[in-house]
Amino acid sequence: MMPLTRSSSTSLLRILRTLPTYALLIVLGTVFLLPFLWALTSSLREQGAGMIFPPRFLPNEFHFENYPRVFELIPFARFLGNSVVITGIALAGEILSASFVAFGFARMRFPGRNLLFVLLLSTMMIPYPVTMIPSFLLWVRGLNMFNTIGPLTLPAFFGPAFSVFLLRQFFMTINTELDEAAKVDGANEFRVYWQIILPLAKPAIATIAIFSFIANWNDFLTPLLYLSDRNLFTAALGINYLRNFRGGGELSYQMAATVMFVLPCIVIYFAAQHFVIEGIVTTGLKG
């Protein structure tokens, strides 16, 4: 117990040293949290609260009824449902197709493989606007899919490059001995993919699933281009629609809808934080 005094005095010193860091972290952290807190408290305020000066942080009384009111003003349940359907289909498509393609790049030898993989990587640099107009014409005039969920979901079934890249990197780390053993037992490549690699790749699949969810859930431009029928609106279009809707100009309703809109992303982040951080670090992907 003798060294205790010494170590506690050095740890006190350490704490003192980290104090400025903490002070700074707390100030900056507050700045980053402020918009959230403000949106949350504003969602519970009375009508007309947006037009009061000085603005207040805490409501006088909590108006929880603002939340159900959003569903009366606009068909928000339908919008959320549409988002769930679109996000779910795109998610399934992305997981299936990206893992399938990644298996080819990671495990099969064929002429041009490296060249094609470089091509795949370079497609990640191509900005969406470059293909936006012809893609629109293809979906709308060529395939007659305006006001359908096709343009929002089908592209995910064609191996989105970021996810292929991430999964391919992960597959490369899986020992090939398992594949060989399965092949000796008579399994073909498709069974190796489905029964061996895919189950082992769950962490990487979780990562791409989360990023796919967040990207599709938040996407604004694509639904804006392809959906004009209000019944098909996604939640992202819906919260913007509410702003321009009669009675929707209220601060509290807008914030209530926005809080409901962002909640799934935040919940998923907290449920699977590890996968998110891993994914960003390996690909440099922005959330």
Added chain:
Amino acid sequence: MATAPARTRPGHLARREALIGYVFISPWLIGFLVFLAGPILASLGLSFTQYKPGQIPIWVGLANYVRMFGDELFYLSLSVTTKYTLISVPLGLAIALGLALLLNQKVPGQRFFRTVFYVPSLISGVAMAIVFAWIFNSRFGILNYLLSFLKLDGPNWLSDPDFTLSAFVLMSLWGVGSTVVIFIAALQGVPVALYEAASLDGAVGWRRFIHITLPMISPVVLFAAITGVIGTFQTFAVSYIMTSGGPANASLFYLLYLYKNAFNWFEMGYASALAWFLFLIILICTGLLLRTSDLWVHYEGLGKK
């Protein structure tokens, strides 16, 4: 004698493997041709035409490009986007690096603060635009209210053309969290031995940062700069929702102008020319960053370059 069948057999196997390999990558290959290569070429073709949906495209040669260079709004949207990029990308990198350095000091609660800084970047886009439209409200918004405590008279953020772009830059800084996460990982990858050697040489604090930390993480900074530039040139949802490009076109981002041409005014040929020009700009910016990277990026173990 035995070599001949032994050779054809692997040959046959290799062919079979190659065939199955192509089957595996075929979804991406088809997608690449149909949704990327095809549209890119089509967009180049369209950029030489005058085309409104429902009509037959009329070949106009370089007219769209000529028109572009005489179009005031084109220059304006380009300058808005360039200004925004030149301010928000370096500022965002610096702030992300500062936050990463703070978090990289082994303080308890590191994970908590990482979460606080990261979560806003999950919300970029529509939700962010709607919340910040209220925050920036000049009369009733909390930003100007908070500024009033500092005895500052907050501007009309979203209705004064001189301040609109600043508002967008401020808002973009709220989303630096994903870069912070990348930087923390990079900082943790710097070998401890280097720091130990440096402290023997008496390099501490700022000098240690300049001579060791910064060079070691420079490839990651370069990467973040490139993805940052690609991202800012595609700014759309925030300006569409918050200002529709106003006031007085002060937030007419390039992609918003392109969108308006294509989908509000149905000038699809002209918009395609704008899209191709955007592609070129992004290629040039990326190329410039990579070219100049020799000057400031340090690649460990590869000597120079």
